Amino acid sequence: MELLLLADPDEVIIHSYLLRGLCYILELDGAIVGAYVLLPTRPLTIELVNVAVTESMQGRGLGKRLVLDAIEVSRKLGYQTLEVGTGNSSIGQIGLYQKCGFRITGVDRDFFTRHYAEPIYENGIQCRDMIRMQQDLG
Numbered sequence: 001m002e003l004l005l006l007a008d009p010d011e012v013i014i015h016s017y018l019l020r021g022l023c024y025i026l027e028l029d030g031a032i033v034g035a036y037v038l039l040p041t042r043p044l045t046i047e048l049v050n051v052a053v054t055e056s057m058q059g060r061g062l063g064k065r066l067v068l069d070a071i072e073v074s075r076k077l078g079y080q081t082l083e084v085g086t087g088n089s090s091i092g093q094i095g096l097y098q099k100c101g102f103r104i105t106g107v108d109r110d111f112f113t114r115h116y117a118e119p120i121y122e123n124g125i126q127c128r129d130m131i132r133m134q135q136d137l138g
Contacts, residue, residue: 087127102133
């Protein structure tokens with residue numbers, strides 16, 4: 001849970017998607033250093049709802065490795081579309097997802113102010129809107 005909280009500050013929300021999703025971990029030298037969660041949402045569509053790397057291991061390309069693995073796993077599971085949503089303040093993540101082949105499909109305005117009790121700040125910007133992205137796996 002501690003690891004997943006790095007990417008999503010609401011434990012209740014994390015529990016809700018963990019119960020319905022598939023959680024994958026990255027281990028290095030016997031220690032869990034990364035994780036991601038895939039959540040089936042519609043027929044042939046799955047969403048990457050959490051990608052996290054321990055703070056001490058960030059900046060080493062592990063996040064990209066996790067995203068690329070999520071793409072491959074989703075493809076092998078037979079999904080045709082992989083979606084992801086990230087905060088408007090998550091500048092690095094927006095770039096990472098685009099580098100991994102995702103395209104911006106929309107903006108869910110005020111998502112984070114509607115669904116999270118406490119304000120979220122990142123890179124000096126309030127996280128208000130969810131940037132929706134997707135990738136065709138066909």
